Amino acid sequence: MSTGLGSSVRTWLAGPPSDDGEVERGEQSDELVAGTALARRAVLGSWVVFAGLTVAFAAFAAADVAVPLRYRALAYLGLMGTISLYHGGFEHVVNLRGRGQGFRFRYLLAYLALIVIAYDLFVLSPVVGLALALSITALKAGHGGLAVLDAVVGTDHLRSRVQRALAVAVRGGAVLIPAYVVDPGLYAMYGGYMVNVFEPGALQPFLWLFADPTVSLVGGVYAGAVGAHLSLGGLRGRFSRSWRVDAGETLLLVAFFLTVPPALAIGVYFPCWYAARGTARLTAGDDGPSTARAVIGRVARGGALPWVGALVLFGLGAAFLARTPSSAAGWVGFYSVAISVIAVPHVVVGAYLDRKRGIWSI
Template sequence: MGVRTTDAARAAFDRVATRPGWAACGLVVALSVASALAGVAPGPALRYLPLAASVVVLGLPHGAVDYLVPARLGDRSLPASMALVGAVYLLLGGAYAALWLVAPVPAAAFFIAMTWFHWGQGDVHALVAFVGADHLRSRPLRAATLFVRGGLPMFVPLLAFPDRYREVVAAWIELFGSDLTATWLFAPTTRLVGGGAFLAVTVATLLAGRLVADDRRGWRIDAGETALLWTLFLTVPPLAAVGVYFCVWHSLRHVLRVVAADGTTAVRAGLGRFAREAAPLTVLALVFLVGFGAVVPASPSTPAELSGLYLVFIAVLTLPHVAVVTWMDRREGVW
């Protein structure tokens, strides 16, 4: 299981993704802690701002060049690549949208599980390809790291902010006329047991990695990022934390992955090309978002309802995107 990445791509990742990611997450944590110490709660505008920004800043656009992936990593022509990915989006996205309409509670549970997997797989690729983390040579350790990294944004907020986590999930399913009744998920005992178990898995995974690491630099980066993300999602309200993570962590790393696959050595040129190639599908996605809002049973109007609509729409796009990224992982030797 070897992933080939150039030295230039690794240097660009450190400069363009790692440092901005640490800076943004650290700043948000500092502001959240200062706000808590001062007894000042951030208003709705601040809580929703990072998620709203993701509509056009990296978040939504980061998957908008999926149609080019088979052509760049495989031997397909551009028209064949576009047709294949278009069919994947139509079939998987359409089926998942239908599931939301008829069974929103299972659809919401699947969204959480799918995003847990996808965000974990994104971090595993970054650690293996860009960081060169040699402690992740084995498939079991990569799988454990995927579980931990995906659980940080999807599970840790539930531990620290159960009421807000529940409000977010409830906003998804209420769009379709259903209610969230699984109160046991948010009970103190459930969170205590689940949080303790997840922390134990986190520590065990890092310790197992340290034992097999030849070059400790990659392991130290893995451990440092894990600690940073634990802190982010324990201290910052869920929508704000996830919005920041989605834009400057997950999406930015994927953009650099696509740029590296493009073979462009100049990062600025590669990012510029990505922006140009992602723009048409991003605009089309926004058109579909408006159309999606017209077919859901509810009429969202509040910030919570609108963010719920946006996240459900992201869910519909995420399933085919995960299929494309999983194919990329197999093609590039991540697994």
């Protein structure tokens, strides 16, 4: 059994011809083959990490062992403030590469304007700001996951825009909904930390969102969406290789977010799944670097300045807080607000207002 599994993994890493047989491996350049193989290894690595953490936390739950909230919050802050934030800045550097000065000026102007709008939204209505933050998180995770699948594996099983939209909703929803269903009280606590930065107690009138029947209804709708996505993709794609990878990843993400506590799960997801796979996706392009060292070097050079700028911006925001958080979990709330404010233009400007060469383009 292990031999067969190892053979399948080696075959996938080597990059067999697609189900449509459009491109033979021998026709590709050496750089493209090497780059695609590296991207596939990064994807495989993300599977291993997430499967390992899912099994580990399932074992913790069975043994009634809980990781203290403080350590989960510190892990979130450490991973999100370094790898994930660094990668987010690098995505903009990639997007602006080769652009004219006029485009760069408009891009920066729109980016700053949306930061102000998003921040003002949190100030004027923290609950609406929280809803926007959750929506942006789901969109980023969903579209980013689908872009990696497009580049590295293919999506021949997604035959319509409706299917692609469903895939985005399911992958993006995996980041939020399973943990919400498992522990809605913990979700309410983190949501409270976020809105309390601006208006203490603002979430109190909406606590019904974190109790039955709302939680059961949301969980049921999401389960139905997962079933529809996997069934429709399997039937239309004739259970192709791309469908098998998509189905495996979708179920792995759902299991991961059902098992791993919310803050820790998000803290691991964006640097170890989204950022790692997004960076590796660069190697699958015609002009992408083909070695891990080249990829890491490119990210290190390109993301440094935006990362420092974001840290300075966050530091200034923390310095002028009316109510300084008194716990690690409270700082998770502040960071979640800060990253949401810059994520709004990151998604809108980087993708939707730049459809041809956005942050998720190939």
